[in-house]
Amino acid sequence: MSKFLIAPSILSADFARLGEDVDAVLAAGADVVHFDVMDNHYVPNLTIGPMVCQALRDYGITAPIDVHLMVKPVDSLIPMFAKAGASIITFHPEASEHIDRTLQLIKEHGCQAGLVLNPATPLSCLEYVMDKLDVILLMSVNPGFGGQSFIHQTLDKLKQVKALINASGRNIRLEVDGGVNVANIKEIAEAGADMFVAGSAIFNQPDYKAVIDEMRAELAQVE
Ligand SMILES: O=C(CO)[C@H](O)[C@H](O)COP(=O)(O)O
Numbered sequence: 001m002s003k004f005l006i007a008p009s010i011l012s013a014d015f016a017r018l019g020e021d022v023d024a025v026l027a028a029g030a031d032v033v034h035f036d037v038m039d040n041h042y043v044p045n046l047t048i049g050p051m052v053c054q055a056l057r058d059y060g061i062t063a064p065i066d067v068h069l070m071v072k073p074v075d076s077l078i079p080m081f082a083k084a085g086a087s088i089i090t091f092h093p094e095a096s097e098h099i100d101r102t103l104q105l106i107k108e109h110g111c112q113a114g115l116v117l118n119p120a121t122p123l124s125c126l127e128y129v130m131d132k133l134d135v136i137l138l139m140s141v142n143p144g145f146g147g148q149s150f151i152h153q154t155l156d157k158l159k160q161v162k163a164l165i166n167a168s169g170r171n172i173r174l175e176v177d178g179g180v181n182v183a184n185i186k187e188i189a190e191a192g193a194d195m196f197v198a199g200s201a202i203f204n205q206p207d208y209k210a211v212i213d214e215m216r217a218e219l220a221q222v223e
């Protein structure tokens with residue numbers, strides 16, 4: 001796996017021809033498919049579930065699928081998404097009564113596990129579970145919608161989480177989600193992120209490859 005991963009959020013893809021659109025963005029150089037699951041309860045929006053994940057696998061998508069669960073409660077969906085072909089499953093700590101148990105459940109089902117921190121969620125929830133995390137996802141917008149602006153304070157938070165990851169000595173991906181684009185991806189990487197979710201910045205442009213190439217050119221300037 002390369003140092004920096006680009007994960008287009010299919011929230012902004014064309015749902016009427018999802019398989020083709022996901023194929024196109026992967027052919028354009030994306031690394032991971034970011035799959036946003038919203039329940040109209042934990043967040044004020046409603047999207048897609050395990051059947052759509054399975055449909056993408058059946059269509060022939062072999063790239064890692066990064067399932068971002070914005071649902072409450074989360075546990076019952078984890079076996080379903082694992083069976084449907086999820087590679088990574090992340091959830092919000094507020095959505096689980098037993099965070100440690102939910103992380104174990106994801107791993108028992110053969111997926112990589114991660115916690116998602118909203119802009120106002122403190123880092124303390126990471127303290128006793130670092131050994132179980134494969135991914136930490138920092139939200140740089142409030143969850144629920146694509147196309148919002150990047151919240152600048154996320155840069156400081158990324159630096160703090162990067163320090164925690166380094167101190168842990170573990171190989172934990174630091175993912176950022178919300179408002180990522182060509183203009184800001186470099187400073188986000190400099191703050192410590194190594195996995196970049198981008199929905200509207202990619203899917204709202206006619207030439208996905210041009211956007212992803214520009215993002216990679218920005219990332220290439222980061223040490
Ligand atoms: O989790 C999300 C929203 O809750 C999406 O992944 C995120 O907003 C991506 O969209 P954009 O890049 O357009 O901000």
Ligand SMILES: [Fe+2]
Pocket residue numbers: 009034035036068177197
């Ligand atoms: Fe997301």
